[in-house]
Amino acid sequence: xxxxxxxxxxxxxxxxxxxxxxxxxxxxxxxxxxxxxxxxxxxxxxxxxxxxxxxxxxxxxxxxxxxxxxxxxxxxxxxxxxxxxxxxxxxxxxxxxxxxxxxxxxxxxxxxxxxxxxxxxxxxxxxxxxxxxxxxxxxxxxxxxxxxxxxxxxxxxxxxxxxxxxxxxxxxxxxxxxxxxxxxxxxxxxxxxxxxxxxxxxxxxxxxxxxxxxxxxxxxxxxxxxxxxxxxxxxxxxxxxxxxxxxxxxxxxxxxxxxxxxxxxxxxxxxxxxxxxxxxxxxxxxxxxxxxxxxxxxxxxxxxxxxxxxxxxxxxxxxxxxxxxxxxxxxxxxxxxxxxxxxxxxxxxxxxxxxxxxxxxxxxxxxxxxxxxxxxxxxxxxxxxxxxxxxxxxxxxxxxxxxxxxxxxxxxxxxxxxxxxxxxxxxxxxxxxxxxxxxxxxxxxxxxxxxxxxxxxxxxxxxx
Numbered sequence: 001x002x003x004x005x006x007x008x009x010x011x012x013x014x015x016x017x018x019x020x021x022x023x024x025x026x027x028x029x030x031x032x033x034x035x036x037x038x039x040x041x042x043x044x045x046x047x048x049x050x051x052x053x054x055x056x057x058x059x060x061x062x063x064x065x066x067x068x069x070x071x072x073x074x075x076x077x078x079x080x081x082x083x084x085x086x087x088x089x090x091x092x093x094x095x096x097x098x099x100x101x102x103x104x105x106x107x108x109x110x111x112x113x114x115x116x117x118x119x120x121x122x123x124x125x126x127x128x129x130x131x132x133x134x135x136x137x138x139x140x141x142x143x144x145x146x147x148x149x150x151x152x153x154x155x156x157x158x159x160x161x162x163x164x165x166x167x168x169x170x171x172x173x174x175x176x177x178x179x180x181x182x183x184x185x186x187x188x189x190x191x192x193x194x195x196x197x198x199x200x201x202x203x204x205x206x207x208x209x210x211x212x213x214x215x216x217x218x219x220x221x222x223x224x225x226x227x228x229x230x231x232x233x234x235x236x237x238x239x240x241x242x243x244x245x246x247x248x249x250x251x252x253x254x255x256x257x258x259x260x261x262x263x264x265x266x267x268x269x270x271x272x273x274x275x276x277x278x279x280x281x282x283x284x285x286x287x288x289x290x291x292x293x294x295x296x297x298x299x300x301x302x303x304x305x306x307x308x309x310x311x312x313x314x315x316x317x318x319x320x321x322x323x324x325x326x327x328x329x330x331x332x333x334x335x336x337x338x339x340x341x342x343x344x345x346x347x348x349x350x351x352x353x354x355x356x357x358x359x360x361x362x363x364x365x366x367x368x369x370x371x372x373x374x375x376x377x378x379x380x381x382x383x384x385x386x387x388x389x390x391x392x393x394x395x396x397x398x399x400x401x402x403x404x405x406x407x408x409x410x411x412x413x414x415x416x417x418x419x420x421x422x423x424x425x426x427x428x429x430x431x432x433x434x435x436x437x438x439x440x441x442x443x444x445x446x447x448x449x450x451x452x453x454x455x456x457x458x459x460x461x462x463x464x
Contacts, residue, residue, distance in 0.1 A: 004038070005173070005177050005181060007039050010170065023139070026168065027149070030144065034170045035173075036144065050069060053109060056116075059113055062116070076097075078093075103138070105140070128163055147280070178204075181204050198310055214339070228316075245277060250317055251317060252266040259306075286313055287306055291303055355403075360399075363437075373392050381425075381426075384421055386425070388439075399434075401437035404441065407441075414438060418436055440464065
């Protein structure tokens with residue numbers, strides 16, 4: 001994409017590190033396609049920067065490639081022709097050069113060098129301590145394999161532990177920026193786009209090339225040569241060794257098994273044997289564990305539910321993975337028909353809840369209520385579910401809400417139903433105050449609007 005959207009906070013962090021006196025070491029990591037390289041490219045624009053992209057080749061080949069990049073950076077024929085047997089000599093040559101402004105050294109896909117030589121983080125730690133630490137230089141170590149970047153640069157056992165001056169874990173772009181990616185589209189269309197692309201810049205880019213979301217799905221997802229057809233396999237095989245086991249866990253959750261007991265029953269394994277897989281998938285931002293927002297000790301709650309956090313992976317496991325035989329046999333039209341029939345009710349309507357919770361933080365900052373909530377999520381118990389539940393720090397105010405991604409108008413019956421559900425929430429405070437919020441992608445009836453206008457405890461958010 002030609003325009004650079006969002007990432008202001010990350011750019012500010014990088015700029016602050018650049019303006020820091022002396023040296024700075026920034027660890028920048030995140031899932032593939034998240035836009036890390038694009039962020040760095042934007043940051044180093046018009047700056048004195050050496051950008052090196054490591055490969056999965058041997059350490060020697062990476063070192064020679066880095067030497068060539070460094071020689072080009074400092075315009076040194078001597079280094080270009082030299083045969084070097086250590087990384088130290090290359091960094092020494094760079095630092096011997098005088099610069100008009102602080103130099104930036106970027107090593108992208110840093111983890112690949114450590115993968116080919118597990119001792120490389122120790123090598124780089126020595127170079128940092130002996131050569132870089134006391135110089136006016138900025139170093140950015142970037143990587144897309146989350147588990148390896150954390151173990152090589154951030155974990156307590158890493159030789160580089162404690163050396164970083166800043167770290168950035170780059171996540172997906174929030175929904176609120178989608179209007180900039182897709183100018184001219186209605187809010188409903190933007191929500192549909194977000195439900196598939198999930199804030200991943202590369203996915204947004206390929207979907208922006210098609211005017212219609214279903215055409216984009218046909219072109220990029222249901223086509224065996226399509227960019228996103230086998231993306232979940234590609235993402236996971238880079239991070240984990242037992243890809244089949246991880247796929248089984250995600251598939252079980254996608255099928256509606258959200259409790260640990262239900263997942264273990266579906267897979268016919270002991271619940272204790274799933275802990276490793278669930279933790280890894282949470283660390284990779286693929287899953288998240290939710291508990292009712294009213295729980296006092298969320299980490300110890302037995303009401304935890306596991307949910308697929310990544311929108312595209314959730315969509316893929318719901319519609320692509322179960323129907324691969326159709327796609328492989330050239331019958332992708334059948335799968336597209338299934339998607340047309342079930343996308344809104346089985347997928348987009350649930351993603352809309354996430355969009356609404358994101359909007360809640362904006363309303364919170366704008367003073368929509370005479371207090372500010374500090375926690376937001378959902379609430380459930382037995383057969384009762386409430387899409388939005390938010391608490392203030394003192395626990396005296398509770399906001400409950402529903403999110404309806406409908407074509408038709410939301411009426412008074414939805415508010416009455418929410419009020420009945422509220423009675424089941426076991427939230428006993430001496431000065432309890434309940435507030436209600438309703439989100440609708442199709443608007444509201446006049447009857448509901450009139451009632452809301454007369455009540456200070458009811459807020460309607462029209463996403464029509």
